Amino acid sequence: MPNMQTDKTVMKEQAPEIRRTNWLEVACGYTSDEAVNEAQRCLHCRNMPCVNGCPVRVKIPDFIAHVAKGDFEGAYAVIRETNALPAVCGRVCPQESQCESKCVRGIKGESVAIGRLERFCADYCADKRPEPVRAEPKGKRVAVVGSGPSGLTCAADLAKRGYDVTVFEALHTAGGVLVYGIPEFRLPKSIVSDEVKELEKLGVKIMTDVVVGRTETVDELFENGYEAVFIGSGAGLPRFMGIPGEDGNGVYSANEFLTRINLMKAYRYDYATPIKHHRRVAVVGGGNVAMDAARCAARLGAEKVYIVYRRGENELPARREEVHHAKEEGIEFRLLTNPTKINTDENGNVCSVTCISMELGEPDASGRRRPVEIPGSEHDIDVDAVIIAVGTVPNPLIRMTTSGLDTNRHGCIVTAEDGVTTTKEGVYAGGDAVTGAATVILAMGAGREAAEKIDGYLSAK
Amino acid sequence: MFLVKENTVLNPNTVRMTVEAPMIARKAKPGQFVIIRGDEKGERIPLTISGYDAAGGTVTVIYQTVGASTLKLAEIPAGGYLCDIVGPLGRASELDGIKKAAVVGGGLGCAIAYPQAKYLHEHGASVDIIAGFRNKDIIILEDEMRAACENLVLLTDDGSNGHKGLVTDGLKALIDAGAKYDVVIVIGPPIMMKFVCRLTKEYGIKTVVSMNPIMIDGTGMCGGCRVSVGGEMKFACVDGPDFDGHLVDFDELMKRNRMYRDEEQHDCNLFREAKEREHNA
Numbered sequence: 001m002p003n004m005q006t007d008k009t010v011m012k013e014q015a016p017e018i019r020r021t022n023w024l025e026v027a028c029g030y031t032s033d034e035a036v037n038e039a040q041r042c043l044h045c046r047n048m049p050c051v052n053g054c055p056v057r058v059k060i061p062d063f064i065a066h067v068a069k070g071d072f073e074g075a076y077a078v079i080r081e082t083n084a085l086p087a088v089c090g091r092v093c094p095q096e097s098q099c100e101s102k103c104v105r106g107i108k109g110e111s112v113a114i115g116r117l118e119r120f121c122a123d124y125c126a127d128k129r130p131e132p133v134r135a136e137p138k139g140k141r142v143a144v145v146g147s148g149p150s151g152l153t154c155a156a157d158l159a160k161r162g163y164d165v166t167v168f169e170a171l172h173t174a175g176g177v178l179v180y181g182i183p184e185f186r187l188p189k190s191i192v193s194d195e196v197k198e199l200e201k202l203g204v205k206i207m208t209d210v211v212v213g214r215t216e217t218v219d220e221l222f223e224n225g226y227e228a229v230f231i232g233s234g235a236g237l238p239r240f241m242g243i244p245g246e247d248g249n250g251v252y253s254a255n256e257f258l259t260r261i262n263l264m265k266a267y268r269y270d271y272a273t274p275i276k277h278h279r280r281v282a283v284v285g286g287g288n289v290a291m292d293a294a295r296c297a298a299r300l301g302a303e304k305v306y307i308v309y310r311r312g313e314n315e316l317p318a319r320r321e322e323v324h325h326a327k328e329e330g331i332e333f334r335l336l337t338n339p340t341k342i343n344t345d346e347n348g349n350v351c352s353v354t355c356i357s358m359e360l361g362e363p364d365a366s367g368r369r370r371p372v373e374i375p376g377s378e379h380d381i382d383v384d385a386v387i388i389a390v391g392t393v394p395n396p397l398i399r400m401t402t403s404g405l406d407t408n409r410h411g412c413i414v415t416a417e418d419g420v421t422t423t424k425e426g427v428y429a430g431g432d433a434v435t436g437a438a439t440v441i442l443a444m445g446a447g448r449e450a451a452e453k454i455d456g457y458l459s460a461k
Numbered sequence: 462m463f464l465v466k467e468n469t470v471l472n473p474n475t476v477r478m479t480v481e482a483p484m485i486a487r488k489a490k491p492g493q494f495v496i497i498r499g500d501e502k503g504e505r506i507p508l509t510i511s512g513y514d515a516a517g518g519t520v521t522v523i524y525q526t527v528g529a530s531t532l533k534l535a536e537i538p539a540g541g542y543l544c545d546i547v548g549p550l551g552r553a554s555e556l557d558g559i560k561k562a563a564v565v566g567g568g569l570g571c572a573i574a575y576p577q578a579k580y581l582h583e584h585g586a587s588v589d590i591i592a593g594f595r596n597k598d599i600i601i602l603e604d605e606m607r608a609a610c611e612n613l614v615l616l617t618d619d620g621s622n623g624h625k626g627l628v629t630d631g632l633k634a635l636i637d638a639g640a641k642y643d644v645v646i647v648i649g650p651p652i653m654m655k656f657v658c659r660l661t662k663e664y665g666i667k668t669v670v671s672m673n674p675i676m677i678d679g680t681g682m683c684g685g686c687r688v689s690v691g692g693e694m695k696f697a698c699v700d701g702p703d704f705d706g707h708l709v710d711f712d713e714l715m716k717r718n719r720m721y722r723d724e725e726q727h728d729c730n731l732f733r734e735a736k737e738r739e740h741n742a
Contacts, residue, residue, distance in 0.1 A: 253685075
């Protein structure tokens with residue numbers, strides 16, 4: 001008889017007033033007993049709707065059955081069959097709109113906490129992972145461009161099929177947005193490096209400090225003996241707003257701010273990269289990146305941190321959980337508000353931001369109600385830093401240096417209906433490089449799909 | 462890890478480093494740069510490539526010891542290792558088709574201007590180099606520059622080498638004496654580039670500058686290096702570092718480059734104090 005408790009088993013978290021002063025993980029994870037209790041809530045539906053909600057199709061009821069019996073290593077083995085990065089996904093996937101949105105238990109109560117269970121299994125097995133079995137080598141080389149979620153997934157799947165895979169990464173650490181974007185308090189960096197080490201055990205080679213498009217072009221990769229190329233270079237080029245004052249000192253793209261903190265560890269005094277400790281910070285935007293930047297600014301010691309967003313509470317694109325965490329940590333939301341000008345003092349430092357109030361009008365092409373300025377509602381917010389988190393687009397380096405690779409007017413790589421086959425023979429792409437900024441798990445799904453297609457292409461060759 | 466083949470002090474605060482980096486050496490062109498991270502806790506610093514040897518697989522940079530990171534870099538012995546070097550980054554300079562050029566370098570900028578002059582000279586252009594230094598003790602690359610041009614004008618601010626003056630004086634004299642330049646390439650401190658551009662604008666001579674803003678990744682993902690060119694926002698790491706000098710907002714560049722001055726000073730003092738303690742122990 002399943003556990004019919006209507007709500008999810010609670011997961012402990014650091015108290016807001018404490019976590020605002022440290023960089024440790026906010027969510028503490030389940031204990032073994034809590035995990036078993038939660039696993040027993042699964043009804044083991046025959047048609048497994050949850051699996052359909054997972055872009056990499058983790059065998060969810062199957063692994064949860066192992067957890068319910070206390071066989072955590074067995075559960076982990078089931079997850080690893082389809083997911084190369086379970087410790088990451090369990091933490092950062094928007095489960096409420098993926099697997100957990102389809103859970104039958106969610107109809108009359110809360111869905112099963114699939115993400116928390118996945119995370120538990122990965123953490124439990126962190127120091128007792130079996131040596132992966134290397135596949136019979138096929139003697140064919142594949143290059144993967146970018147070591148973010150799509151590239152790592154694609155590389156893992158190809159290695160499991162026996163391909164000789166090399167991942168090329170422009171930065172000095174592998175992981176893409178997992179290392180430079182998502183902060184330590186949501187995703188500890190040691191977890192990312194452990195997941196990457198697992199890939200290396202599968203035989204995947206990772207070359208950091210190689211910028212494809214500069215150090216080596218895609219065409220040169222083929223000349224050097226790679227028979228297929230997967231492009232998972234993401235959408236890392238920040239957008240600015242085009243308003244006056246964006247050149248001021250104290251104005252950052254969220255990418256710069258987060259890269260200094262997460263990749264370069266500027267918040268630690270034993271690391272050389274500097275960061276300013278601002279007093280009052282405005283973060284412009286309403287997505288997960290904006291929440292991350294705001295919560296980092298708070299941890300750097302800002303007295304006041306604002307989220308400035310042009311639409312309303314219901315339109316915030318960030319996960320509910322992130323918005324909730326941000327509010328608990330004292331982040332103030334200035335909704336239906338849009339910056340029009342950043343003001344600087346005589347030394348060029350930011351001293352305030354001029355905003356205008358908005359109201360929601362008719363729905364636009366995206367289906368969301370369009371924000372409209374309210375005339376005469378300009379007002380200043382006293383800040384010494386403005387972090388711009390209004391989105392990113394794909395970097396032009398690869399499209400500028402690769403012959404025969406079509407991109408659309410947004411700079412995204414054009415693919416066939418399968419979502420991963422590009423206009424250039426032997427070249428496949430996936431993740432944000434194709435879709436524009438989206439989620440970790442969608443990028444992983446595309447990486448998996450591309451590995452499948454590359455295997456088909458090279459087997460037929 | 463990348464092997465440091467040479468790390469030689471050229472003058473009290475200028476060092477030449479040659480690093481084994483075959484992939485970069487094969488692709489490097491004049492005007493491009495690398496990003497170096499000395500050690501695991503180090504920052505990423507952009508340094509312009511001042512020489513490359515594709516056959517030997519090495520890249521050379523010349524840098525000034527101006528802060529904690531460069532002071533630390535200077536301590537790596539030949540045979541030691543750098544954590545990271547990545548490149549070549551930025552667009553290569555557009556040098557083809559130039560028949561007569563003035564290459565203007567200021568201080569360390571001469572190390573950056575030298576490969577451009579060398580390339581032009583080797584490709585049949587007529588090149589004048591105007592090189593400026595604060596005093597004669599910090600003159601670098603004199604022989605190399607002399608070999609890469611027809612006419613080297615070497616100036617010092619204090620006249621300690623016998624030729625007192627600023628690079629703008631040297632350039633103006635050549636133009637007034639009738640030199641007809643297709644282009645002036647100027648590399649050095651922002652204030653120097655600004656004044657050279659002001660001069661060449663009066664004469665209507667096309668002028669290319671190499672921008673040196675603060676950078677982190679160097680691949681276009683953060684916008685820390687953004688500069689205003691003709692009123693438009695450009696990222697120096699991918700759109701540059703070369704830009705039309707008559708369109709660049711130098712005052713903004715100088716203002717943004719001062720952003721971390723307090724933090725830099727702090728780290729540099731910590732480094733010097735640690736060195737002194739080590740020395741006294």
